[in-house]
Amino acid sequence: MEAVKGGFPSHYTLPVGMYELRCALAEHIHERTGLAIDPSRNVIVTPGSDSGLLFAMMPFLEAGDEVLVPDPSYPSNYLNCKLLGAKAVHVPTWYDDNYRIHIEELEKRVTPHTKMVLLTHPNNPTTVVYRKDNLEELARFIVRHDLVLVCDQAFEDHIFDGIEFVSPCTLPGMWERTVTVCSLSKGYGLSGYRMAYLYADDHIMDVFYGGAVNVLGAPCTASTFGAIAALKDKTILPEYYERLDRRRRLAYEILGSAPGVKMRMSESGILSWLDVSALGTSQEVADYLMEHAKIMVNQGTPYGEQGAGFIRIVTACFAKDEDAVQRFERIKAAFTELARQKGLIT
Incomplete structure (x- = not known):
């Protein structure tokens, strides 16, 4: 300033x-x-x-x-x-x-x-x-x-x-x-x-x-x-580390427990990478989330041939944990409904 x-x-x-x-x-x-x-x-x-x-x-x-x-x-x-x-x-x-x-x-x-x-x-x-x-x-x-x-x-x-x-x-x-x-x-x-x-x-x-x-x-x-x-300012990175560590754990706990989804807890940064192949193609799942959860995620296919059946979520979009959790829960609810339609759960 x-x-x-x-x-x-x-x-x-x-x-x-x-x-x-x-x-x-x-x-x-x-x-x-x-x-x-x-x-x-x-x-x-x-x-x-x-x-x-x-x-x-x-x-x-x-x-x-x-x-x-x-x-x-x-x-x-x-x-x-x-x-x-x-x-x-x-x-x-x-x-x-x-x-x-x-x-x-x-x-x-x-x-x-x-x-x-x-x-x-x-x-x-x-x-x-x-x-x-x-x-x-x-x-x-x-x-x-x-x-x-x-x-x-x-x-x-x-x-x-x-x-x-x-x-x-x-x-x-x-x-x-x-x-x-x-x-x-x-x-x-x-x-x-x-x-x-x-x-x-x-x-x-x-x-x-x-x-x-x-x-x-x-x-x-x-x-x-x-x-x-x-x-x-040496206080910034440690403070952000704590926030991002909480965020990746919340994402893993909520999204990783959804039916039809496989994921590991993130090792770095601000992302989560989800295997949703049991629920459909990357595009099908991303389109479903957009329509039913009103949330945009990244299809896995632009990330290479090994990205088929995956989606990428930027978990640090929101400053407050409670705002992120609300979105994670909406995504999980959409996953659960899609899994029901696919016959993975009753």
């Missing part, structure tokens, strides 16, 4: 992001990963992680290249490849083993045209946090085939149940071949501010710095000051 009153936010900031913000981000990254990040060499600010993700991929891909994408995954992971003239190669993962990445499935699909692995970690939509041993296997595969990793860590700020979160760029041989995409939207609840950032080895970052003004423009100055204030 002091910055707004002073008038400075009406001016451009640097295309790569204001130095004070990059310093705050470097400290934030160091606290999470232990990496010694140079704010002048290793970090760039982007207007949200969606544009940041595309920007991260741009230097590495051209027509005919292939990108390995564990499936299910964020829909932009598939579309961005297409936008850049490359091909997204779906690598299946499965609900039954908590979506572990199987290296043999990657090996089946790697070709001379493969340039990149694109990973969303923690995963969107499944909320899975990939375990260290699985990431170490993935890192060895990437090094062995001389690939690049673009890792979208938009949901990294809230990891539950004591699960260890490992940034792949910290693993042996990975710093010089990884671009990490992060966001203030999810962890801080600041999606409207459009503040995200990339960090990488300085040889990679030189290319991003060179293209920033042409592709990204300059980050929003007012949002920059908001981001600096948020990063300096």
Whole structure:
């Protein structure tokens, strides 16, 4: 607010992001990963992680290249490849083993045209946090085939149940071949501010710095000051963690007890991922909820071939738990009626 009153936010900031913000981000990254990040060499600010993700991929891909994408995954992971003239190669993962990445499935699909692995970690939509041993296997595969990793860590700020979160760029041989995409939207609840950032080895970052003004423009100055204030306030993330932990438990208790529904408690972030295949297709169930519960949810199919029969629910849409519970109960009631129509209950 002091910055707004002073008038400075009406001016451009640097295309790569204001130095004070990059310093705050470097400290934030160091606290999470232990990496010694140079704010002048290793970090760039982007207007949200969606544009940041595309920007991260741009230097590495051209027509005919292939990108390995564990499936299910964020829909932009598939579309961005297409936008850049490359091909997204779906690598299946499965609900039954908590979506572990199987290296043999990657090996089946790697070709001379493969340039990149694109990973969303923690995963969107499944909320899975990939375990260290699985990431170490993935890192060895990437090094062995001389690939690049673009890792979208938009949901990294809230990891539950004591699960260890490992940034792949910290693993042996990975710093010089990884671009990490992060966001203030999810962890801080600041999606409207459009503040995200990339960090990488300085040889990679030189290319991003060179293209920033042409592709990204300059980050929003007012949002920059908001981001600096948020990063300096160390009370925000713990408070939000407690709220989101309550919310995922409420979602699991209510929605997971509905007939015809299978789900695990979320491992991260603000989402729940439900197997509703016993009740119908993703579209049939989403349409039924829209008509009978008056609530919009995400169909699973845009998240990949393994998303068929699933739906995604954003459990943090409401600030108050009681408002969320009311919606969860409406969804459960609609599930129950649909299960009755399907003959799953009498």
